[in-house]
Amino acid sequence: MLMYDVIVIGFGKAGKTLAAKLSSQGKKVALIEKSKSMYGGTCINIACIPTKTLIVAAEKGLDFEQAMNEKNAVITRLNGKNYATIAGTGVDIIDATARFLSNKVIEIQAGDEKEELTAETIIINTGAVPTILPIPGLAESKFAVDSTGIQRLENLPKRLGVLGGGPIGLEFAHLYNTLGSQVTVLDASETFLPRIEPSIAALAKSYLEEDGIQFLQGVHTQEIKDDQNSLTVVTDKGDFEFDILLYATGRKPNTAGLGLENTDIQVTDRGAIQVNRHLETSVPGVFAVGDVNGGPQFTYMSLDDFRIVFNYLTGDGSYNLETRRNYATTLFIAPPLAQVGLTEQEARDKGLPVAVKELPVAAMPRGHVNADLRGAFKAVVNPETKEILGATLFGEAAGELINLITMAMDNKIPYTYIAKQIFTHPTMAENLNDLFAI
Numbered sequence: 001m002l003m004y005d006v007i008v009i010g011f012g013k014a015g016k017t018l019a020a021k022l023s024s025q026g027k028k029v030a031l032i033e034k035s036k037s038m039y040g041g042t043c044i045n046i047a048c049i050p051t052k053t054l055i056v057a058a059e060k061g062l063d064f065e066q067a068m069n070e071k072n073a074v075i076t077r078l079n080g081k082n083y084a085t086i087a088g089t090g091v092d093i094i095d096a097t098a099r100f101l102s103n104k105v106i107e108i109q110a111g112d113e114k115e116e117l118t119a120e121t122i123i124i125n126t127g128a129v130p131t132i133l134p135i136p137g138l139a140e141s142k143f144a145v146d147s148t149g150i151q152r153l154e155n156l157p158k159r160l161g162v163l164g165g166g167p168i169g170l171e172f173a174h175l176y177n178t179l180g181s182q183v184t185v186l187d188a189s190e191t192f193l194p195r196i197e198p199s200i201a202a203l204a205k206s207y208l209e210e211d212g213i214q215f216l217q218g219v220h221t222q223e224i225k226d227d228q229n230s231l232t233v234v235t236d237k238g239d240f241e242f243d244i245l246l247y248a249t250g251r252k253p254n255t256a257g258l259g260l261e262n263t264d265i266q267v268t269d270r271g272a273i274q275v276n277r278h279l280e281t282s283v284p285g286v287f288a289v290g291d292v293n294g295g296p297q298f299t300y301m302s303l304d305d306f307r308i309v310f311n312y313l314t315g316d317g318s319y320n321l322e323t324r325r326n327y328a329t330t331l332f333i334a335p336p337l338a339q340v341g342l343t344e345q346e347a348r349d350k351g352l353p354v355a356v357k358e359l360p361v362a363a364m365p366r367g368h369v370n371a372d373l374r375g376a377f378k379a380v381v382n383p384e385t386k387e388i389l390g391a392t393l394f395g396e397a398a399g400e401l402i403n404l405i406t407m408a409m410d411n412k413i414p415y416t417y418i419a420k421q422i423f424t425h426p427t428m429a430e431n432l433n434d435l436f437a438i
């Protein structure tokens with residue numbers, strides 16, 4: 001049995017950061033990753049980085065093949081860099097699949113070879129996998145792909161169907177529409193982007209439609225039927241024929257094959273590994289970080305999970321899920337759509353005093369400089385305490401600017417300060433003066 005101080009299962013954001021930090025503090029650390037093509041984790045290889053590289057390439061006017069080549073070059077570079085950086089801190093990177101034999105014993109398997117490892121501290125960072133809904137014909141279809149499959153297509157589909165109107169569905173809809181596919185989004189939700197400010201969600205939908213994407217909301221898919229070179233999606237709103245169908249109906253914590261049944265680690269009703277506020281599982285010394293613990297599925301939340309576990313293992317545990325503050329989201333369509341905190345309705349539902357302001361990008365000097373007048377910013381504030389309750393930014397640079405607002409919210413900077421802050425000109429940021437002049 002190989003003895004370690006710390007074993008990390010999975011090369012995700014939290015796991016690799018913990019591995020590197022603890023190793024550089026003198027701990028003997030093993031990081032087990034089942035696939036060399038996943039060094040650096042999901043984000044680097046099959047998620048955030050390749051998808052945003054593809055979107056930027058398509059928006060620059062590159063064609064399908066050029067965009068794919070650009071994406072492949074970026075992931076090859078970052079995959080290698082991730083391996084070298086983590087290995088350089090002294091972590092033993094083990095190419096194998098891990099599973100628990102008991103609370104603190106891990107079996108690793110590579111081909112026919114098996115070995116056992118043990119450590120007092122074990123970090124589970126195995127991510128999430130696409131949900132395959134039990135729609136007859138979906139799992140068997142030759143033309144239905146998930147978010148990884150659609151990044152590996154060899155040809156641009158003429159007609160792309162997208163099942164699901166969440167971030168994965170919408171970002172790929174925008175990408176493939178920009179590359180030249182005819183895109184149709186079939187979303188089960190009656191409401192487009194139900195968690196976004198309704199006025200801004202409506203604007204976003206109208207732009208995507210102007211760009212040529214077709215949307216059907218409240219669709220119930222009954223069956224997928226493969227034809228010779230295409231597939232038909234049978235729904236309660238009619239039949240749709242596509243060359244390729246992307247299914248993007250959510251991602252579930254990846255616990256299959258981990259051998260949790262051999263341990264006392266508890267799993268929630270929704271299949272996530274149950275954790276306390278320090279992200280420790282029901283087995284002391286075993287932690288679950290990133291998508292596998294059922295928290296918000298973003299790379300930056302996995303990084304924040306690292307901060308929580310690191311603070312618990314090496315500090316006083318004062319930073320934990322209960323002291324975590326605000327986090328924003330950005331949907332990478334054109335223009336990008338970013339949100340933090342509460343929407344107007346959510347703030348009213350909480351019974352808070354509410355004042356709001358909405359500012360169109362057409363009223364922003366930088367919008368004219370950019371020759372892109374699409375979008376609007378909306379702020380929700382408490383006029384009594386002067387706190388910012390939430391903001392939705394839809395426009396160029398929204399994904400950057402939202403982080404300023406998160407910083408203000410975390411530090412309780414009153415919106416009246418931002419209304420008078422000195423900003424550089426002409427920038428998108430300067431419009432926060434007007435936005436917060438409420």
Ligand SMILES: Cc1cc2nc3c(=O)[nH]c(=O)nc-3n(C[C@H](O)[C@H](O)[C@H](O)COP(=O)(O)OP(=O)(O)OC[C@H]3O[C@@H](n4cnc5c(N)ncnc54)[C@H](O)[C@@H]3O)c2cc1C
Pocket residue numbers: 009010011012013014015032033034035038039040041042043046047048049051096097098099125126127128147168254257258289290291292296297298299300302
């Ligand atoms: C298409 C797409 C686009 C996205 N875009 C964004 C975005 O723009 N911004 C953002 O913040 N988030 C985005 N996300 C979400 C983000 O990718 C995830 O939240 C994040 O990568 C989760 O990281 P993690 O730390 O949970 O682990 P992961 O990075 O998922 O790592 C888990 C690792 O564990 C390995 N593994 C699994 N089981 C085993 C085992 N038994 N033994 C050994 N190794 C194992 C896997 O191979 C994998 O490398 C996107 C997701 C997708 C799918």
Ligand SMILES: NC(=O)c1ccc[n+]([C@@H]2O[C@H](COP(=O)([O-])OP(=O)(O)OC[C@H]3O[C@@H](n4cnc5c(N)ncnc54)[C@H](O)[C@@H]3O)[C@@H](O)[C@H]2O)c1
Pocket residue numbers: 133163164165166167168169171186187188189219220221248249250251296297298329330331332
């Ligand atoms: N820019 C980003 O930060 C980014 C980008 C991509 C993914 N992500 C992360 O990945 C997660 C997973 O993304 P996702 O889009 O797969 O999941 P999601 O859960 O966010 O959205 C799923 C969508 O599928 C729809 N749906 C459910 N069942 C359906 C059915 N039977 N037919 C048609 N539609 C159906 C839902 O209405 C919803 O619109 C996100 O929640 C996010 O955390 C983040």
